Each structure stands twice: as structure tokens, then as C-alpha cells.
Amino acid sequence: MQDIRRTMVARLMADPAPYLGKTVDVKGWVRSRRGNKYVQFVALNDGSSVKSLQIVFDLAKFSDDDLRLVTTGASIHVQGTLVESQGKGQSVEIQAEELQVYGTADPDTYPLQKKGHSLEFLREKAHLRPRTNFFSAVLRVRHALAFAVHKFFNDKGFYYFHTPLITASDCEGAGAQFQVTTLPLNDLPTDKEGKIDYSKDFFGKMASLTVSGQLEGELGATALGCIYTFGPTFRAENSNTPRHLSEFWMIEPEMAFYEIQDNMDLAEEFIKYCINYALEHCKDDIEFLAEHFDKELPERLKFVVENDFVRLPYTEGIRILEESGKKFEFPVYWGVDLASEHERYLVEEHFRKPVILTDYPKEIKAFYMKLNEDGKTVRAMDVLFPKIGEIIGGSQREEDFEKLQGRINEMGLEGMEWYLDTRRFGSVPHSGFGLGFERLVLFVTGMQNIRDVIPFPRYPKNCEY
Ligand code: 4AD
Numbered sequence: 114m115q116d117i118r119r120t121m122v123a124r125l126m127a128d129p130a131p132y133l134g135k136t137v138d139v140k141g142w143v144r145s146r147r148g149n150k151y152v153q154f155v156a157l158n159d160g161s162s163v164k165s166l167q168i169v170f171d172l173a174k175f176s177d178d179d180l181r182l183v184t185t186g187a188s189i190h191v192q193g194t195l196v197e198s199q200g201k202g203q204s205v206e207i208q209a210e211e212l213q214v215y216g217t218a219d220p221d222t223y224p225l226q227k228k229g230h231s232l233e234f235l236r237e238k239a240h241l242r243p244r245t246n247f248f249s250a251v252l253r254v255r256h257a258l259a260f261a262v263h264k265f266f267n268d269k270g271f272y273y274f275h276t277p278l279i280t281a282s283d284c285e286g287a288g289a290q291f292q293v294t295t296l297p298l299n300d301l302p303t304d305k306e307g308k309i310d311y312s313k314d315f316f317g318k319m320a321s322l323t324v325s326g327q328l329e330g331e332l333g334a335t336a337l338g339c340i341y342t343f344g345p346t347f348r349a350e351n352s353n354t355p356r357h358l359s360e361f362w363m364i365e366p367e368m369a370f371y372e373i374q375d376n377m378d379l380a381e382e383f384i385k386y387c388i389n390y391a392l393e394h395c396k397d398d399i400e401f402l403a404e405h406f407d408k409e410l411p412e413r414l415k416f417v418v419e420n421d422f423v424r425l426p427y428t429e430g431i432r433i434l435e436e437s438g439k440k441f442e443f444p445v446y447w448g449v450d451l452a453s454e455h456e457r458y459l460v461e462e463h464f465r466k467p468v469i470l471t472d473y474p475k476e477i478k479a480f481y482m483k484l485n486e487d488g489k490t491v492r493a494m495d496v497l498f499p500k501i502g503e504i505i506g507g508s509q510r511e512e513d514f515e516k517l518q519g520r521i522n523e524m525g526l527e528g529m530e531w532y533l534d535t536r537r538f539g540s541v542p543h544s545g546f547g548l549g550f551e552r553l554v555l556f557v558t559g560m561q562n563i564r565d566v567i568p569f570p571r572y573p574k575n576c577e578y
């Protein structure tokens with residue numbers, strides 16, 4: 114058989130009419146095979162759809178030996194006629210005429226034999242996980258959301274701005290950076306005081322992987338107007354939770370002339386746009402995920418896009434938590450950094466809507482946030498989501514040179530002159546936020562664990578592949 118191009122299964126399923134009765138070529142991986150001595154049915158999946166295409170092998174035409182290698186996991190090319198299906202569960206199928214086996218998969222060793230492997234098992238087999246229905250559905254949704262991010266900002270006139278992954282500054286000041294060095298770790302050069310001599314290091318100074326592209330993003334926004342970043346972000350927090358990764362992707366828009374209200378409006382519009390985009394373009398995948406993992410998923414997604422988010426100052430939020438009468442694991446008082454259980458109480462039990470919490474105490478937020486008139490709170494905004502907790506963190510930025518410099522000195526930050534130049538020369542009110550991409554994918558797919566929405570998750574004590 115000639116090795117001609119394939120037609121994607123998704124295309125044949127979505128609009129079979131032009132192909133019915135015609136010869137088509139499909140290529141993919143065998144998900145399962147069943148049948149009797151007259152006919153064999155093979156479910157073929159090529160990654161383009163969560164649905165597999167049924168291939169019918171008539172045993173008058175194919176011998177047992179022909180089909181011997183067509184086992185779960187094998188890769189095949191089938192040429193045949195697309196016909197309306199007689200059986201239940203699918204609308205079209207292929208009557209096979211020619212078969213080519215590309216690669217076999219030994220049933221004794223191929224790990225993905227049966228349906229319904231646990232998510233934990235599949236996480237251990239992360240290199241083969243994309244071949245499962247669940248994970249390929251997640252990956253297609255992930256792709257659609259990434260595309261939606263670019264489309265949203267491009268259509269609004271924002272510029273995609275690339276900030277460095279290797280940096281000498283610590284944006285969030287949380288000390289959660291991975292250091293980048295070529296110094297020999299078993300024989301570190303030291304200076305006269307016995308401290309590590311970073312002048313000998315690759316960059317001539319201490320460098321790390323970025324925890325956020327925001328500070329560099331502000332340089333872009335104060336030149337181009339509105340920018341966004343979308344790239345990998347690294348945090349060495351020892352957080353072994355279903356919502357933290359050591360390597361995750363973050364989208365950080367930064368807008369000149371935006372105040373906190375504009376920032377909130379944009380965040381709400383942006384997140385609703387992305388969810389709508391997935392609802393529109395990933396129907397089959399979302400339906401599949403809902404059916405298998407989270408029955409309420411479609412309702413929850415619709416609910417979020419159709420309702421206004423609640424906007425509430427932190428101080429009010431604390432009052433509601435204190436008056437709730439609920440026993441939290443972590444205590445609630447003004448000044449506390451809210452734990453996930455507090456955030457989720459506000460969202461899931463009290464308001465039953467996404468909440469944008471604003472005006473946090475300055476002590477628990479980063480140095481760059483704009484100080485309010487009260488001198489105690491800053492113009493921060495966190496968007497809190499059902500099931501997820503914090504999905505976005507952002508703020509209006511301190512544009513006043515003196516105040517910002519004061520804060521930098523107070524916190525003992527060094528090497529920030531380049532950043533201060535944005536306030537020294539042509540400073541403007543500006544704002545921005547960061548959306549954790551995997552937390553968005555988590556929400557839209559209804560998965561429970563953030564490690565199940567990124568192909569190769571990195572977390573403490575785990576760095577496979
Ligand atoms: O709230 P964060 O730390 O904010 C910033 O980094 C700001 N510089 C953003 C900005 O204003 N430009 O992080 C932003 C978001 C969080 O709301 C969360 O969704 C996600 O990033 N995030 C993580 N996602 C997965 N794993 C982690 N370890 C994460 N840490 C933060």
C-alpha cells in the first residue's frame with residue numbers, strides 16, 4: 114500500500130458527509146480490539162479527537178495472521194471506505210481494505226492495557242500518558258486555552274513581550290528562586306571574607322530562574338503601552354499541594370494608564386473569554402472530562418462566564434470569615450495571609466461566585482504595589498475561584514518614585530536602579546496581574562491535581578524526563 118497522507122479522525126467525525134462512500138486513509142494508535150471469528154472491530158485514535166474511529170476488519174478479507182500485530186498500543190495505517198455505522202456508539206466507521214502496521218506494542222509489556230488506570234498510576238507513566246483519552250483531552254484543552262490567551266491580547270492591541278527566564282532580580286521577594294550557576298559546587302571560589310565569589314560565576318553575579326516576568330514587563334508597558342508575557346516560571350517553594358508546581362506557566366499582562374478598577378475589569382473579561390473559548394472549541398473534550406471526572410463541570414464553567422465576579426476589600430473579607438462561625442484550620446485575623454480554606458469559604462460557601470479581593474495589608478504583599486491613602490493597605494487584587502482558590506494575583510503598581518524607593522530600601526532590595534528608572538523617567542499609573550496558566554487549565558478541565566494538566570510536572574523530589 115502506498116503511504117499516502119492521512120485524514121484526521123476529528124475531521125471525519127465532525128463532518129463525514131463529503132467522505133461517505135469514499136476511500137480514506139487514517140493513521141493512529143490502536144486503543145482496543147474486539148470481535149468474533151467473522152469480524153474484528155478496532156478503535157483507532159490519532160490524537161485529534163477524544164473519540165476513536167471504529168475500523169471494521171472483515172475476516173473473509175483479513176486473516177488472523179494479518180491482524181496478529183494489531184494490538185492495543187500498536188500504530189497502524191488503514192485504507193478503507195467510510196460508511197455509516199450499523200452499530201451503536203458511533204455514527205461512522207471504516208470498512209478496512211488495506212492495513213499497514215507501523216509499530217507493534219507487545220501486550221505483555223505495554224503499560225496502558227486496560228481502561229480506567231488511576232490518575233496516580235498514569236502520573237508514574239507520564240511519558241505515555243498523552244496516549245490516554247483523559248490526558249489527550251486535557252492537552253487539547255490546554256492548547257485551546259493557550260491559543261485563546263494570545264488571541265485575546267492580540268485582538269486588544271497588546272504586544273507579546275518576552276521577559277528573561279534567567280534573571281538577577283527576585284520579583285516576588287519570597288526567596289523561592291532556583292539558582293543558576295556554573296560554579297563547581299564541591300569547590301566554590303570564595304572572596305577575602307569567605308563569601309562565595311560570584312564574579313567567577315558564568316554571569317559574573319548571582320543569577321536565578323525567574324519567579325515572574327513582571328518587573329521586566331513593566332519596562333515593556335511603559336514603552337509599548339500594553340504588553341503581556343506568557344512563559345515558564347519557576348518557584349522553589351516546598352509546596353506539595355494539588356495547586357502548586359515548581360515549573361508552571363504564567364501570563365502577565367501589564368498596562369500603562371490602567372488603575373486598579375481597569376485591572377479588575379480586564380482580568381474578569383480575560384478569564385471569561387478563555388473559558389468561553391474552550392467551551393466553544395473543546396466541546397467533546399470537556400464533555401468527556403465531565404462524564405468521567407466531574408459531572409458539574411459544564412455548569413460550573415457556564416456559571417462563571419455568565420455571572421459578575423464579586424469585588425470585595427480584604428478587610429470586608431476578614432470580617433465575613435470572622436463572623437462565619439466556621440472552624441478553620443488556620444486562624445483568621447486582620448493582617449493574615451489568607452489560606453486556601455479561607456479563600457474557598459468566601460467563594461464556594463459565602464458568595465458562591467468568583468471573588469476579587471482587593472486592598473490587602475501591605476505587609477503580606479510584594480514591594481511594588483501602590484500604597485493606599487490609609488498607609489496600611491495596598492492596591493492588590495487576587496481573583497479567587499471555586500475549587501482553585503487564587504487563580505490570579507495582581508495590583509496597581511506604585512508609580513511614585515520616592516515611595517517606591519522607600520519601600521525598596523525598607524525591604525533591603527538591591528540592584529533595582531533599572532527598575533526605578535521607570536519611575537524616574539516618564540512614570541505613569543499602571544497595573545497588571547499574573548494568571549497561573551495551569552490553574553486555569555485545572556479549572557476548565559475539572560481535574561483535581563495540577564500535576565495532571567501539564568505534560569511533565571515538576572514538583573519537590575520529582576524531575577522525571
Ligand atoms: O500571585 P503571584 O505570585 O503574582 C505574581 O507573580 C505577580 N508578579 C503577577 C503580576 O502582577 N504580574 O502569582 C500569580 C499567579 C497566582 O495567582 C497563581 O495562579 C500562579 O501564578 N501561581 C502558581 N501556579 C502554579 N504553581 C505555583 N507554584 C504557583 N505560584 C503562583
Ligand code: MG
Nearest residue numbers: 495503505506
Ligand atoms: Mg499571589
